[in-house]
Amino acid sequence: MLDNHAKLVQFFSVAESVTGRKKLQKMIYILQKCNIPFEEKYNFHFYGPYSEELTLRIEELCNLGFLNEVKEDKSNYYQYNYRITSDGKDFLQQFGLDMPDYQIKVDKLKSRSSRFLELVATMFYFDDLPMEETIEKVRTVKAKQKYSDEEIQDAIQFINELKDPVTQ
Amino acid sequence: MAYKDQKLSEEKVFKDPVHRYVHVRDRVIWDLIAAPEFQRLRRIKQLGTTNLTFHGAEHSRFNHSLGVYEIVRRIISNFENRPHWNNEERLLCLCAALLHDLGHGPFSHSFEKVFKLDHEYFTQQIIIGDTKINNILEKVSPGFSQKVADVIAKTYKDKLVVSLISSQIDADRMDYLQRDAYYTGVSYGHFDMERILRVMRPMEDQVVIKSTGMHAVEDYIMSRYQMYWQVYFHPVTRSAEVILSKILHRAKELYESDDFIFKLKPTHFISFFEGKVKLEEYLKLDESIVHYYFQLWQEEQDDILRDLCERFMNRRLFKYVEFNPNLQMKQWMELYQLFQDAGIHPEYYLVVDSSSDLPYDFYRPGEEEERLPIHLVMPDNSLKELSRHSDIVEAISGKKRTDHKLYFPKDRLDAVEDEQLKHRIIEILYGQGEVKDVR
Incomplete structure (x- = not known):
């Protein structure tokens, strides 16, 4: 019952706070690809992997008072910050959820920009292809972002570090 | 004449209660509709268990797919000779519109949750795999099937083409809102689609709406809002879905246990229970087959399976x-x-x-590029996000849902x-x- 909600609340207990819905979307997707058992269904959207289920679940958690959402007006768009509330912490305590330790991964993800995480998430989305084709696909579907070679190399290294059980 | 350019000797029409007529002139589209993988959609209801609440909701994925095709056909004919529109993409758009739901199975929402499946994966497999649909698409040109699959997966290079099939105001949603309203018999879900089609404009990488058409779009957003609460989130339909999911869970659990033997081997379900579903097996399972097993399982030895199936078949819901x-x-x-x-x-x-x-x-506006919102094109050619300009949309965007x-x-x-x-x-x-x- 509500296991998937509890997993997200637990994520915020690890991450403390996340700024930006896009960043949040990409963080959960990347963690999923690193075998952290989040179950939100993702599809490819205009800005890369996106989960409607995640959006709605976050909204539910805010409505339940387990997460606190702060909206900032950035003239062209709104930016949202999320953090866990004391009710959220109580819920989690009662739930007794069993999740792997992924604090280091979360810290790594939080330290990077949403633009970079969009690149990493998109590369993960095409990870069934050989690396050269993945890069070509990313350049096709993300033509507007104009990712540089350096950014792509950085993303490859970042993915390897995330997956490496020794360095993370 | 190349296959991709071949036209039927005269236009064929399908009578349709929502769009009056669905018009087909392209040979390719005609052949795709006749393919077994497409005909299979006749045996899969668009709204799954909703007919237990709204008895008229018996329409199929076949009806809806034709409807989406028809809407895209009309949009494209409006786009001809407009800037940013490449008419070379016409057939690709029509094929993607027609085939976008091809991978849906019976009661696909429950099946996907219980058996960890994804209908979009099967849509891709039917299009690029060893199927009649694939044969037809490859006759258009080698690699054409992959292009169609990419458009449906939203990974195609031309985002304008993608946005016709899937965006916040796409042909898919415009069809299902009207069709579901028609068949359920509710009075919500209606909006002036003709007007929206007239004010749609192709831009470099998305379809936008001429600002004078904002009120028609407001109506579309409102009907979407009402349909969600009145039809899609209906608690009785959800009760039937809950029971359906539990039947599938129970049957799987019994299959996995060592000491239970089904009276009739659940042949069609075995690959689902074992998590190794091949395309051929996936295509064989339709709603008639599911109902057949549920009918039989009402006489099984297991009390829970028997009871749940009896509840589902006889609408004795939770x-x-x-x-x-x-x-x-x-x-x-x-x-x-x-x-x-x-x-x-x-x-x-x-x-x-x-x-x-x-x-x-x-409808949710896109926040900081999280997802693409509906854009209005203003008289000075600038783009404005819908909820920033429309008080009605802004008002329902922030409501508890x-x-x-x-x-x-x-x-x-x-x-x-x-x-x-x-x-x-x-x-x-x-x-x-x-x-x-x-x-």
Whole structure:
């Protein structure tokens, strides 16, 4: 019952706070690809992997008072910050959820920009292809972002570090 | 003449209650409709279990797919000779529109949740795999099937083409809102599509709406909002979905246990139970087959499977109360135990269903490039996000749109003989609110 909600609340207990819905979307997707058992269904959207289920679940958690959402007006768009509330912490305590330790991964993800995480998430989305084709696909579907070679190399290294059980 | 350019000797039409007529002139489209993988969609209902609530909702994925094709056909004919539109993409758009739901299975939402499947994966497999559909598409040109698959997966290079099939105001949504309203018989879900089609403009990488058409789009957003609450989130439909999911869980559990033998081997389900579904097996399972097994399972030895199937087939659904996880988490554990003590297996008979478990979304503006919103093109050619310009859309964008319901079989509770136990269960459940009858 509500296991998937509890997993997200637990994520915020690890991450403390996340700024930006896009960043949040990409963080959960990347963690999923690193075998952290989040179950939100993702599809490819205009800005890369996106989960409607995640959006709605976050909204539910805010409505339940387990997460606190702060909206900032950035003239062209709104930016949202999320953090866990004391009710959220109580819920989690009662739930007794069993999740792997992924604090280091979360810290790594939080330290990077949403633009970079969009690149990493998109590369993960095409990870069934050989690396050269993945890069070509990313350049096709993300033509507007104009990712540089350096950014792509950085993303490859970042993915390897995330997956490496020794360095993370 | 090349296959891709071949036209039928005269235009064929399908009579359609929503769009009046669906027009087909391209040979390729005609052949795709005749393919077995497309005909299979006749045997899969568009709205799954909704017909248990709205008895008219018997329409199929076949109807809807033709409708989406027709809308895209009309949009494209409006786009001809407009800037940013490349008419070379016409056939690709039409094929993608027609085939976008090809991978849906029977009651696909429940099947996907229980068996961890993804209908979009199967759509891709049918298009690029060894199928009649693939043969037809490859006759257009080598690699054409992959292009169609990419458009549907939203990974095609031309985003304008993608946005016709999937965006916040796409042909898919415009068809299903009107079609579902028509077949359920509700009075919501109607909007002036002709007007929206007239004010749609192709831009470099998306379809936008001429600002003078904003009110028609407001109407579309409002009907979407009302359809979600009145039809898609309907608690009775959700009750049937809950039972359906539990049947699938139970059948899988029994299949995996060493000491249970089905009276009739569940041949069509085996690959689903074992998590190794091949395309050929996936295509064989349609709603008639599922109903056939549910009919048989009403006579199985297992009490739970038998009871759940009997409930589903005879519409003896679970009752529900509103559930607030924030207030009732502590009582949840007690309730779970009480159900066990009463001999009612809580894994199958005590179910929380949340709005996020449903496969429909509201309009949300895109925040900081999280997802693409609806854009209005202003007289000075600048783009403005819809909710920034429309008070109506802005007002419903910020509303609370979530709920959680607790489903259970009230008849089983009524039959509990231990009065003290029954009283405590009822006390907790009624503490959640009034018990709602689903009739």
